[in-house]
Amino acid sequence: MSERHSDEPVDGRTDRRPAGELEASVLAALWAAGKALTPGAVRKELGGGLARTTVTTILTRLHAKGAVTRARSGRGYAYAPAQDSHGLTARRMHAELDKDADRGTVLARFVSDLSPADEQLLRSLLDDARPDGGDAGR
Template sequence: MPEGQNDEPVGGRADRRPAGELEASVLAALWAADGPRTPGAVQLELGGGLARTTVTTILTRLHAKGAVTRARSGRGYAYAPAQDSPGLTARRMHAELDKDEDRGTVLARFVSDLSPEDEQLLRTLLDTGPPEGGPATTGDTP
């Protein structure tokens, strides 16, 4: 290794989580809950290893992204998921598709990379529509 360099992450934090892991954990806690949760309740659900302020920051960011809703609860907010996990994934896929002007090429490349099983599933869904009782759309509600 060149002199003056080391393999320690920038800032000296070897325990840093991968990007998105905290958001995923917070969303999982909200999906498992039976109703809206305050940051303190989410913190307890996650085992208390995070500061309440960290959980509040994550929830605020998720709200800004439209992944959670919030309503006043005392002096703060209680948060709930805006959609279930498949709905959130579909929303992310739409957001990525909307970033490119050439939707046809993006979709063509996406489909060309599907496994034969996923390709057949997509064909079936396009031919028959969503399953009975399933959502009529991919979740345009924020």
Template sequence: MPEGHEDRPVAGRPDRRPAGELEASVLAALWASDGPLTPIAVRLALGTDLARTTVTTILTRLHAKGAVSRTHAGRGYVYTPAQDPPGLTARRMHAELDKDADRDTALARFVADLGPQDRGLLRTLLDEGPDGRSSRDGATPRT
């Protein structure tokens, strides 16, 4: 090991951010913006000393995950969030369910772990649909 370097695990580094923190920060900067941002504009909005290449890598990963969309602008891209925060959460929930071979059991356990208030809300949403129209009244809820 080179002189001056300590042999310690990367996860134990005090300067190491928790997994997903940078992605969450980048998404927050995009949500707070009034329009598309370049990687440099995202870096400035974050107010950190991250390298532009690091921000570009994070944006590229978020694009691959479908969390942001990008459009050519000059020689690079500008980025916008693909969904609002609740939409992204819903997308992640669907992705996790899609990964499980036993989707029925995973969904049943998710519902079993909900508190009374969330169960009530879920019942209402299932009965009335996300737009508030009752599926019992012959209205077809949007899917």
């Protein structure tokens, strides 16, 4: 019996997409549509190359992650993005931050790796978010 490594495809296929690419494609289709879509409509927007069950599975996973909302549509659901792409990126950043108990160190490392322009942008955003107009601590 030959030994098979876990990263080798079982059926000889090598055309698998990288992890997350399908989810990103489905979200892009939903954002482009600007309205809730059924799995069949999402499949059509993606060019029809995926099975409807695959699209349904991706949408179900995105719903479980809070990335899409769903509402009844006939016997199934129609899905819509929960946020725009910027909101989703911010949500992912929060999720990564929540994975580490030492938030201060994570944030310090993040800030230390910012470019000067991004650091200035972050400072400006933080100042604008202060109720006193950003005068605190100056």
